[in-house]
Amino acid sequence: MGKRHGILYLLAFLFGIVPGIVLGQTGIITGRVVEAGTETSLIGANVYLKSNLSIGTIADYNGFFQLSLPVGNQQVEVSYTGMKSRVFTVLVKKNATLKLKTIQLEPESYTVKELVVRAGKFNKKLEDQTVSIEVMKPKIIQDRNTQNISTILDLTPGVTILDEEPQIRGGSGFTFGVGSKVGVFVDGIPIASADAGKPDWSFIPVENIRQIEVVKGASSVLSGSSSLSGAIYVRMNYPGLKPHTYVNTYVGTYTAPNKIAEKWWTGLAPVAGIAFSHSQRLGDGYTDLVLGGNFSYGHNYQGPPKVIPPIVDSSGFTNSKMANRLLRFNFNLRRRSKKTAGLNFGINGNFMRQKKATVMAWLDDTAGFYRGYPGAILANDQFIFYVDPFINYYSKSGAKHAFISRIMYSDSKANLDQSNKWMTIYNKYEVRKQFKKVGNVDLVSGVVSDYNHSVANMYVGSGSDTNYLWNLSWYAEVEKKYGKVANLSFGIRIEYFNLNGTIKKVKPIFRFGSSFHVGIATYLRASIGMGYRFPTIAERFIRTKVGTFGVFDNPHLQPESSWNAEVGIKQAFKLSKFKGYADVAFFYQEYKNTIEYLFGFWDSTYTFAYAGFKFVNTGPSRITGVDFSLMGQAAFSKHVTLNVMAGYTYVHPVALEPDLVFAHDYNPGGKTAFSYNTTSVNPSSHILKYRFLHTAKLDLELDFNRFAVGTSMRYFSKIVNLDKAIFDFEDVTLAAGGTMQAILYRNYYYHHNNGNMIWDVRVSYDLSKSSKISVLSNNVTNKMYSLRPLKAEPPRTITIRYSLNL
Amino acid sequence: MKKILLSLFAVFSGFLVLHAQSADTLENPGFESWEVPIGLPAAHPEPVNWSGIKTSDNPNVNPMAPVNWARCDTAHSGKYSLRLFNVSALGLVATGTMSNGRYHTEVSSSTSYVFTDTANPLWNTPFTGRPDSLVGWFMCKPLSGDHGNVLAILHTGYAQTPLVNHDSSTWVAKASFDLPNTDVDKWVRFSTPFHYYSDKSPQYILIVLTSGNGAKALAGSSAMFDDLNVVYNNSTGIKDYEKGTLDVFAHNKQLHIGIKNVPRGTCKIRVLNILGRVQVTATLQNGDNKTIDISSLPSGIYLVQAQYGNHILVKKILVH
Structure with missing residues (x-):
């Protein structure tokens, strides 16, 4: 007995005394988190100690949680995506279990800050993410009278929209939007066009956005091919407890251009629109419905060409043909099953008809700054829609199964031989589960089938006008928390591509991420990840011509790849009345086979076209840099608050092998060897083309009582390097002596492009609790500026807006 | 046009x-x-x-x-x-x-x-x-x-x-x-x-x-x-030999001579004054161009003679 009792005593000592030391100061609270009204369990709701964010847990399948806390009065916060967070004060007694009443969370209003993001595969708080993520909330989207999310993205630290083409941390140049190197997702599904991988920003229902999340750095493992340098997630709204109606109307005008540019229109250049969204729960409260719509008219700030004989413009554009007209309707319908707990299913849809004129190059750099170059205006009449059926099921074992699908179709009639029809059929099955027994390991895994079908005369480079690209992928990511301080994640994705049944490719890619809670409100993260992008149908097979110039196919184009490493630190802080967080990230990216759109004599016989553009793989490059952002709010009193969002990004993008010859053309004067050096305006810098080394973003809004005053600033340093072909065009068109419209950029580049700082301002007044009137002016200084070579950015606009939130 | x-x-x-x-x-x-x-x-x-x-x-x-x-x-x-x-x-x-x-x-x-x-x-x-x-x-x-x-x-x-x-x-x-x-x-x-x-x-x-x-x-x-x-x-009265080409011009006291379409071999060049006296000599091959300094020659009319085999090409030039 003695020996056995000795062991028992020893065990009793270990289990009794040791826990006594740890738990001697703690007690336990338990409770359940549900949605107010429906009593639906809020699976995964965050429950944590306010004074020490490292102490927390999440609610289980039935919404139950248990949390060990230090004794005494403690403030506990409960949060959930899309719900208003609640804070409780509980009295924790030593070694006792306190059972709380059921905690009901209400849907949040637009103004509540939201810090839970889904851009990572797990629904986590921003500070727990292992990658750099920026979140744009509905308040700023609405307050800025955003008509197109590209304008709000352009305000996001580290993101630049270069003539509709997204750039993240200088990770891409400019290819007229074709083959975007940033993935764009609406409700988790890509929205890029099937043929060219180009996101259409105007198609995203801006009136109904819950929030926008931007992941910076190679994100292919999490987000799939195309997310080479980052990904943008747009999450749509679902109804809360109360019906909500939002109406936004605006009317405004472009003002007369500044300085030497001609005002080509007479009177006003009106922009006007009306948008609405309505969300409510139907019938028994288990059916969610959201309806939204938008109708807008935009007098273009860019006018038709005006040429001097003997130059002829046969495009037939008139002032009225330059206008943009848009009609969009969207709905979200979701049913949460009454009979089967944890089951919901539904269908989302979005339909748009749009007529627009896109100016690809300005007429000239002075009087014709806001006019188009003859033959360089794309007129488009497009009908596009998607419908997304989906089923989500939370099993009793705690697993979430999701099946989401999208059928997206577009029929676009355009000039310049650009008409096309395409369809995407996207299916994804995903399961996620938390394994508590093996130490709180989260697992997510899924299979995606993304089939893209295109019918367009311009893609006959494949031998047919009908092409398809099928992308099948499997991915898995595990994330494990080590105590309260470390969070490690590892992801793998295997991609399979099949282009027209002839070109097939398999590629595995990996990522690893970690975050560390190193101080009370200090979070360190480090990650490394691979990126991979398979060229689109357009990049390989486009074969079209305008006059004697063409765009040539390149069936042998190779996929682009990248890898990205970063370390970042996020510090939440409170400084007097200012509360917020600052984030600094240092990043290192390498790219291979980057695809550029280069001009040359690509036809050996000069029969299809003398010369033109072609998508070409180029040499390796490296981008290093630092990204700084600051977000927060200062509450001076109950009625006076200041919201701040600021960011600064420095990138150093360099060509690693500037002499590497990656292509030859058939220049009749002798084959041209294409390298970074021979295709650059400023090769000695080694800086990649179309990159801004310094960008800064700022948005400030001061709310006082019923008034709000806000301003936004964007700063872009001068583009250091660009395609030499632009200067060659200038030389050729000038040498032609007036029989071709001169393409003028050199003078602007050297004398008027020393960085651009653009300011927007807004003032609003709350007429009542639900209605607001605002006056906004974008580019308030009426700066005549260009970011992408040969593309004029808008002059000043003045808009009056009335919005209603019921 | x-x-x-x-x-x-x-x-x-x-x-x-x-x-x-x-x-x-x-x-x-x-x-x-x-x-x-x-x-x-x-x-x-x-x-x-x-x-x-x-x-x-x-x-x-x-x-x-x-x-x-x-x-x-x-x-x-x-x-x-x-x-x-x-x-x-x-x-x-x-x-x-x-x-x-x-x-x-x-x-x-x-x-x-x-x-x-x-x-x-x-x-x-x-x-x-x-x-x-x-x-x-x-x-x-x-x-x-x-x-x-x-x-x-x-x-x-x-x-x-x-x-x-x-x-x-x-x-x-x-x-x-x-x-x-x-x-x-x-x-x-x-x-x-x-x-x-x-x-x-x-x-x-x-x-x-x-x-x-x-x-x-x-x-x-x-x-x-x-x-x-x-x-x-032909204002000199001497007919150019049709089988070869002798291109001659003078500029800044430099005599530029080119010879084409003649058989292979050395071609003797002689610059004669109007009295027929040889002033300068040189040799050329078919296709050659040569510049000869004639700054020592007084202004006037000269004949440039190219001889190959039994053939002679003659050009008249005016030296300023």
Whole structure:
């Protein structure tokens, strides 16, 4: 007995005394988190100690949680995506279990800050993410009278929209939007066009956005091919407890251009629109419905060409043909099953008809700054829609199964031989589960089938006008928390591509991420990840011509790849009345086979076209840099608050092998060897083309009582390097002596492009609790500026807006 | 390029007149008349009866083809002369060129040519004489390794140069003069003989002036031309030997000599004064160009004699 009792005593000592030391100061609270009204369990709701964010847990399948806390009065916060967070004060007694009443969370209003993001595969708080993520909330989207999310993205630290083409941390140049190197997702599904991988920003229902999340750095493992340098997630709204109606109307005008540019229109250049969204729960409260719509008219700030004989413009554009007209309707319908707990299913849809004129190059750099170059205006009449059926099921074992699908179709009639029809059929099955027994390991895994079908005369480079690209992928990511301080994640994705049944490719890619809670409100993260992008149908097979110039196919184009490493630190802080967080990230990216759109004599016989553009793989490059952002709010009193969002990004993008010859053309004067050096305006810098080394973003809004005053600033340093072909065009068109419209950029580049700082301002007044009137002016200084070579950015606009939130 | 009004005139009346006359002179050889053809801006007129690469028969290329000629106020006689210059565009060099025929331009020089369009009086110059030489005045500023050229082809029916998709069976005679590859900044006369291939009477003359050496032309070279003419009688009374070509001109007390179309072997060059006394001697091979310093010679008329085997070529020059 003695020996056995000795062991028992020893065990009793270990289990009794040791826990006594740890738990001697703690007690336990338990409770359940549900949605107010429906009593639906809020699976995964965050429950944590306010004074020490490292102490927390999440609610289980039935919404139950248990949390060990230090004794005494403690403030506990409960949060959930899309719900208003609640804070409780509980009295924790030593070694006792306190059972709380059921905690009901209400849907949040637009103004509540939201810090839970889904851009990572797990629904986590921003500070727990292992990658750099920026979140744009509905308040700023609405307050800025955003008509197109590209304008709000352009305000996001580290993101630049270069003539509709997204750039993240200088990770891409400019290819007229074709083959975007940033993935764009609406409700988790890509929205890029099937043929060219180009996101259409105007198609995203801006009136109904819950929030926008931007992941910076190679994100292919999490987000799939195309997310080479980052990904943008747009999450749509679902109804809360109360019906909500939002109406936004605006009317405004472009003002007369500044300085030497001609005002080509007479009177006003009106922009006007009306948008609405309505969300409510139907019938028994288990059916969610959201309806939204938008109708807008935009007098273009860019006018038709005006040429001097003997130059002829046969495009037939008139002032009225330059206008943009848009009609969009969207709905979200979701049913949460009454009979089967944890089951919901539904269908989302979005339909748009749009007529627009896109100016690809300005007429000239002075009087014709806001006019188009003859033959360089794309007129488009497009009908596009998607419908997304989906089923989500939370099993009793705690697993979430999701099946989401999208059928997206577009029929676009355009000039310049650009008409096309395409369809995407996207299916994804995903399961996620938390394994508590093996130490709180989260697992997510899924299979995606993304089939893209295109019918367009311009893609006959494949031998047919009908092409398809099928992308099948499997991915898995595990994330494990080590105590309260470390969070490690590892992801793998295997991609399979099949282009027209002839070109097939398999590629595995990996990522690893970690975050560390190193101080009370200090979070360190480090990650490394691979990126991979398979060229689109357009990049390989486009074969079209305008006059004697063409765009040539390149069936042998190779996929682009990248890898990205970063370390970042996020510090939440409170400084007097200012509360917020600052984030600094240092990043290192390498790219291979980057695809550029280069001009040359690509036809050996000069029969299809003398010369033109072609998508070409180029040499390796490296981008290093630092990204700084600051977000927060200062509450001076109950009625006076200041919201701040600021960011600064420095990138150093360099060509690693500037002499590497990656292509030859058939220049009749002798084959041209294409390298970074021979295709650059400023090769000695080694800086990649179309990159801004310094960008800064700022948005400030001061709310006082019923008034709000806000301003936004964007700063872009001068583009250091660009395609030499632009200067060659200038030389050729000038040498032609007036029989071709001169393409003028050199003078602007050297004398008027020393960085651009653009300011927007807004003032609003709350007429009542639900209605607001605002006056906004974008580019308030009426700066005549260009970011992408040969593309004029808008002059000043003045808009009056009335919005209603019921 | 000829004006539309002119062409109408040619069709309804002048055509008959032109055929009734014996055509043995050049049209607008002094570049005194200029016009703005349809499709060109006022700033870039062409000499009447001449055309360039922007009025070619390829409307796809014309608008983007570079302007490689200009009306020049520095003339040998009269008011204007023609200036040609080589221009680089997209890595290609467009040689400055002007012709009394018509251009067929492609981006590749190997498929581009000049031709006499017999069907359209706008693009041909009737010419029925059998002159001895083509003469004219020039200045030039070539880049090192480049030189301009004057080419005249007397022919029947259709003819083109260079021969891209046609042969030279219609050619009756050819005269060609390479401008020197050194700077010439004063008006200098050139004279180059016609080499006859047949006894036929020509119907047309096709003249092509260039400021560069065809496909080897370098961007930046330029040349000026004025007062072209054909010469029917050898004013020295000594007939040039038809089997070889001796190109001679003097400028700044430098004697430029070129010899072509002679058999292999050494060719003796002698410069004789008007009394027949040898002043300077040199040797040349076929195809050679040589510059000889003649600063010691007094101004006057000299004969340049090239002897190979039993043949002698003689040219008369005026040394200032």
